[in-house]
Amino acid sequence: MAPPLPIAWFNGSFMPLADVRVSPLDRAFLFGDAVYEVIPVYGGEPFLLDPHLDRLERSLGEVRIGNPHSRAEWVALIRGLVQRNGGGNLAVYLQVSRGADTGRDHFFPAGHVRPTVFGMVTPISMQQPDPQGIRAITRPDQRWGRCDIKSTALLANVLAREEAREAGAGEVLLVRNGQLTEGSASSVIIVEAGVLVRRPAGPEVLPGTTTDAVFTIARQCGLTCRDEPISVERLQSADEIWIAAATRSIAPVTMLDGRPVGSGRPGPVWLKVSAAFDASKPGGASP
Ligand SMILES: Cc1ncc(COP(=O)(O)O)c(C=O)c1O
Known part of the structure; x- marks a missing residue:
């Protein structure tokens, strides 16, 4: 049986990763105008969650992207991704871009453009480190x-x-x-x-x-x-x-x-x- 499709988060909803559609005008795609975070999860439990969310909030602030979620919402999103993907040992990847405008212009887009929020899980390496280093x-x-x-x-x-x-x-x-x-x-x-x-x-x-x-x-x-x-x-x-x-x-x-x-x-x-x-x-x- 094929493994179940991984579940991602995209702009407010959980959905199969394969169903996520990002605009070619998204500023992450055009300019790399986005920040991200990677949170390790062991036995279904996020590890060092607060320092990772502190750093995500700091990155957003430094590049002047409005934080689209409260701390409680970020935690719920992360836990939702972990749970929907079967828990265990994995890494949660979160990315926030400045959003998709109607064209390509370096200036920040007007206020109506919302940040694009994307989250997915990836396997975490749990192999014994090579005994040789x-x-x-x-x-x-x-x-x-x-x-x-x-x-x-x-x-x-x-x-x-x-x-x-x-x-x-x-x-x-x-x-x-x-x-x-x-x-x-x-x-x-x-x-x-x-x-x-x-x-x-x-x-x-x-x-x-x-x-x-x-x-x-x-x-x-x-x-x-x-x-x-x-x-x-x-x-x-x-x-x-x-x-x-x-x-x-x-x-x-x-x-x-x-x-x-x-x-x-x-x-x-x-x-x-x-x-x-x-x-x-x-x-x-x-x-
Ligand atoms: C450039 C760089 N420095 C340092 C780190 C280590 O950061 P952390 O321990 O928070 O994963 C990373 C992690 O991916 C990185 O990409």
Whole structure:
């Protein structure tokens, strides 16, 4: 029997994903004029829901798209999508564009144009991370100057990610002016002598919900965590490198640009913190 069609949310209604019809004049399609959010769900229960909705509201505010829903409505929409798609482990994708006008013009449309709201679920990777860890490469960060906004305009990320795939790597770590910014679709944490370090928040990076939660848990485990700039040299000499993202949890990078990171195996700090992080998920879901 064919699997049931996934159920999406589109402008006020739940419907099969295959039935969603978006206008070619939608500003997400024409300009990438939209923001999005990805919320992990374990055992049918959203994880870190408030930080994700805080960030969605912030992204909308920064690009001046009126928030189409109250917090309670967003929560009901997310829970509705989870329930209609059978619960379990998945990721909820939400996107809000500035809407579809009657033509193509860079100016914001007139007040009657409503934001387009789209939501769907995607599978979440729950595989045990490769026991060898993942390979990463470094590349120049060619993105715009407001990477703190979770915008759908991701062309530079797409190109960098494809370069990583073609190089046989699982992620690309981006470098601007000799400093690490973040991964193409992840935050980065390094470990030096047992201390966790991530670069400070700012317009060059997305404030990661996963890294925030990881830092809280690592501190509860008695570890020191710092926000400090990370130069390429510092990255290259780190004992451990991790990437962190809602859909990937925390994964150890064991090869960087073809050279082993630390021992070349997932490190002891990652083993400890990732186990504590998995235990904090709804139902203590472990990969
Ligand atoms: C560019 C970028 N940075 C960081 C992250 C990590 O953010 P979060 O942990 O909230 O998923 C993501 C997630 O997709 C991302 O795309």
